[in-house]
Amino acid sequence: MLSHVRKILVLAAVAFAAVALLQSAPALAGKIAYVDFERAVSQSHEAQAAQKRLQQVYASKLAELQRQQEQLQKAVEDYEQKKLILTDDARGQAEQQLYLQQQTLQQNMMTYQQEMDAQVAEELQKLDAKLRNVSGAIAKERGYDLVVDKAIVVYAGADVVDMTDAVIQAYNSGK
Numbered sequence: 001m002l003s004h005v006r007k008i009l010v011l012a013a014v015a016f017a018a019v020a021l022l023q024s025a026p027a028l029a030g031k032i033a034y035v036d037f038e039r040a041v042s043q044s045h046e047a048q049a050a051q052k053r054l055q056q057v058y059a060s061k062l063a064e065l066q067r068q069q070e071q072l073q074k075a076v077e078d079y080e081q082k083k084l085i086l087t088d089d090a091r092g093q094a095e096q097q098l099y100l101q102q103q104t105l106q107q108n109m110m111t112y113q114q115e116m117d118a119q120v121a122e123e124l125q126k127l128d129a130k131l132r133n134v135s136g137a138i139a140k141e142r143g144y145d146l147v148v149d150k151a152i153v154v155y156a157g158a159d160v161v162d163m164t165d166a167v168i169q170a171y172n173s174g175k
Helices: 002-029 037-043 045-082 088-142 164-173
Strands: 032-035 146-149
Touching: 032 088, 032 164, 037 045, 037 088, 037 164, 045 088, 088 146, 088 164
Parallel strands: 032 146
Antiparallel strands: none
């Protein structure tokens, strides 16, 4: 009987604590906002300028890769026309040359892509850090207790503010 009374008292205490916590939850939450950093990056003037700059830098490399691809394609077409009249040795040598040319082109394309990806990642990382600093400054100025990236938000109630436009505007204006 005594253990049954203890269980009831413990359950009552837990229920009381849960009700008290639920009643104080809005006060604990504070002001919350989110920023869509993906949109902020894409709409920032700096990102657009960086994209143009990278396209200019890699345009000549891309043109060179296209030239190599056209050369390989022409070499394959030439080989296809001549392969019936070539000796076995000449045919093997031509196929080996085409294989090496194709491998070189693939390696060059992979290198190009890796270089481009690294440059883009570096630019995005710098820009992301700057945008996060701007969002932090705006949050402090407006008295927000918490700002999160929209990418991790599952649900945002009516009291949660979208600061994305303010961040974009402040960043683009240089504030």
